[in-house]
Amino acid sequence: MLIPFSMKNCFQLLYNRQVPAAGFKKTVKNGFIIHSISNDVYQNLAVEDWIHDHMNLEDKPILFFWRNSPSVVIGRHQNPWQECNLNLMREEGIKLARRRSGGGAVYHDMGNINLTFFTTKKKYDRMENLKLIVRALNAIHPQLDVQATKRFDLLLDGQFKISGTASKIGRTTAYHHCTLLCSTDGTFLSSLLKSPYQGIRSNATASIPSLVKNLLEKDPTLTCEVLMNAVATEYAAYHQTDNHIHLINPTDETLFPGINSKAEELQTWEWIYGKTPKFSINTSFNVLYEQSHLNIKVFIDIKNGKIEICNIEAPDHWLPLEILDKLNSSLVGSKFCPTETTMLTNILLRTCPQDHKLHSKWNILCEKIKGIM
Amino acid sequence: MRAVLCSLCAVLAPAAPCLLRAWQLGAGVIRTLCMGLALLSVCKFTEKHECVTTENGVGTVGISNFAQEALGDVVYCSLLEVGTKLNKQDEFGALESVKAASELYSPLSGEVSEINEALAENPGLVSKFCYEDGWLIKMTLSNPSALDEIRS
Numbered sequence: 001m002l003i004p005f006s007m008k009n010c011f012q013l014l015y016n017r018q019v020p021a022a023g024f025k026k027t028v029k030n031g032f033i034i035h036s037i038s039n040d041v042y043q044n045l046a047v048e049d050w051i052h053d054h055m056n057l058e059d060k061p062i063l064f065f066w067r068n069s070p071s072v073v074i075g076r077h078q079n080p081w082q083e084c085n086l087n088l089m090r091e092e093g094i095k096l097a098r099r100r101s102g103g104g105a106v107y108h109d110m111g112n113i114n115l116t117f118f119t120t121k122k123k124y125d126r127m128e129n130l131k132l133i134v135r136a137l138n139a140i141h142p143q144l145d146v147q148a149t150k151r152f153d154l155l156l157d158g159q160f161k162i163s164g165t166a167s168k169i170g171r172t173t174a175y176h177h178c179t180l181l182c183s184t185d186g187t188f189l190s191s192l193l194k195s196p197y198q199g200i201r202s203n204a205t206a207s208i209p210s211l212v213k214n215l216l217e218k219d220p221t222l223t224c225e226v227l228m229n230a231v232a233t234e235y236a237a238y239h240q241t242d243n244h245i246h247l248i249n250p251t252d253e254t255l256f257p258g259i260n261s262k263a264e265e266l267q268t269w270e271w272i273y274g275k276t277p278k279f280s281i282n283t284s285f286n287v288l289y290e291q292s293h294l295n296i297k298v299f300i301d302i303k304n305g306k307i308e309i310c311n312i313e314a315p316d317h318w319l320p321l322e323i324l325d326k327l328n329s330s331l332v333g334s335k336f337c338p339t340e341t342t343m344l345t346n347i348l349l350r351t352c353p354q355d356h357k358l359h360s361k362w363n364i365l366c367e368k369i370k371g372i373m
Numbered sequence: 374m375r376a377v378l379c380s381l382c383a384v385l386a387p388a389a390p391c392l393l394r395a396w397q398l399g400a401g402v403i404r405t406l407c408m409g410l411a412l413l414s415v416c417k418f419t420e421k422h423e424c425v426t427t428e429n430g431v432g433t434v435g436i437s438n439f440a441q442e443a444l445g446d447v448v449y450c451s452l453l454e455v456g457t458k459l460n461k462q463d464e465f466g467a468l469e470s471v472k473a474a475s476e477l478y479s480p481l482s483g484e485v486s487e488i489n490e491a492l493a494e495n496p497g498l499v500s501k502f503c504y505e506d507g508w509l510i511k512m513t514l515s516n517p518s519a520l521d522e523i524r525s
Contacts, residue, residue: 076451203449
């Protein structure tokens with residue numbers, strides 16, 4: 001039976017169970033379904049970290065539903081410059097997050113449902129979880145052709161990806177999370193997950209682009225709420241537990257002591273960009289100056305998100321060599337980041353001769369360089 | 374000879390990778406087998422599936438065959454830097470295989486003295502015999518006798 005999740009029911013339930021100061025741990029019994037009231041990707045990822053680090057999931061598996069405001073989420077070992085259009089994301093205010101599980105880059109918005117299956121390491125079984133989702137979908141739409149692939153994707157009609165998977169395996173616990181495309185902005189997804197950056201050489205795990213489709217396009221009754229209820233019901237039946245979906249606030253330190261510092265860590269530059277595997281850029285761009293095209297070559301090595309080697313080459317009749325040398329050496333050790341580069345290049349410019357033409361060339365060059373960051 | 378080696382393998386370390394793979398290499402096989410068997414006699418497996426062998430206060434850490442088979446093809450290996458101090462059971466890196474990131478836990482306390490740089494270009498090497506090409510990190514041990522605490 002589908003039980004719509006109402007705020008009143010959930011809070012009453014939690015209230016009846018008298019959630020103690022020790023919080024969430026004591027509340028969970030024999031399988032539990034939770035839904036985050038937050039749409040902040042960092043807060044929601046922090047819930048996963050918290051449960052993974054603090055809970056003994058022996059006979060207490062958990063299913064966690066969460067949705068995020070527009071964000072791009074990359075896998076643990078990925079390179080954001082390779083995976084998405086960072087410039088577009090900055091213009092549009094789209095958040096970038098790096099999750100702790102493996103896998104590829106995905107776009108989240110309120111039309112996408114994230115599901116996380118928490119279990120002990122022994123009970124970790126991605127295919128079992130995906131079969132559960134397929135059963136749930138077929139329970140509400142029997143003719144729906146959804147299949148799990150060997151790479152743990154869910155395909156609709158044999159060709160459209162509606163779900164991607166990733167997981168993390170720890171000491172004693174593991175989690176498997178996956179997306180479920182209900183009514184996501186597909187056009188925006190495609191433009192955000194297309195990297196414009198050229199000449200990147202990297203060992204980072206690369207995404208495999210796929211054709212995607214929303215379930216709502218197939219059947220207009222398949223809203224996010226309907227899908228969540230269906231999966232919750234199937235999960236509850238499988239684990240023989242009740243299918244109440246309990247709302248949780250991921251910023252509540254009484255429920256999840258220490259969770260806010262986890263969310264903060266996920267937002268640091270050091271985690272999001274600094275954890276990028278070592279990579280190099282070997283590219284060039286043209287600069288139009290007084291009706292002629294000049295070719296600028298760029299060789300940059302980046303480790304831990306910071307520039308290790310910097311070699312920007314420009315014709316010396318255009319920009320004096322000593323100025324270019326200054327630029328190259330000052331960028332070494334700095335973050336591969338347009339904000340930091342702006343600050344550094346502004347400081348450097350003040351040490352250059354007060355020559356209007358020189359300043360103009362400098363600004364053109366710096367804008368181009370920041371454009372690849 | 375093959376039968377004898379098989380039974381020796383079973384006696385010394387039942388969960389160890391089968392050395393008979395080395396048999397097909399031809400030249401240098403006997404030396405590899407002997408070295409392998411000697412290593413097995415001091416090889417200790419933690420219940421977390423990282424395995425460690427020590428020599429002169431330096432531990433070489435790899436993953437057991439059991440763990441490697443569970444992981445499948447490894448596509449990425451991330452390791453902490455040389456100089457990192459580790460306590461027993463601290464996380465020292467992660468292996469990624471088919472979208473699953475599996476954490477690596479240090480079996481002993483010490484300081485990372487070397488990391489296997491070859492894994493950056495070729496993460497699949499972890500499936501090779503763990504003390505030859507597939508080792509992850511080497512560490513100078515804080516307490517060399519702590520090895521005995523690990524279940525063999």
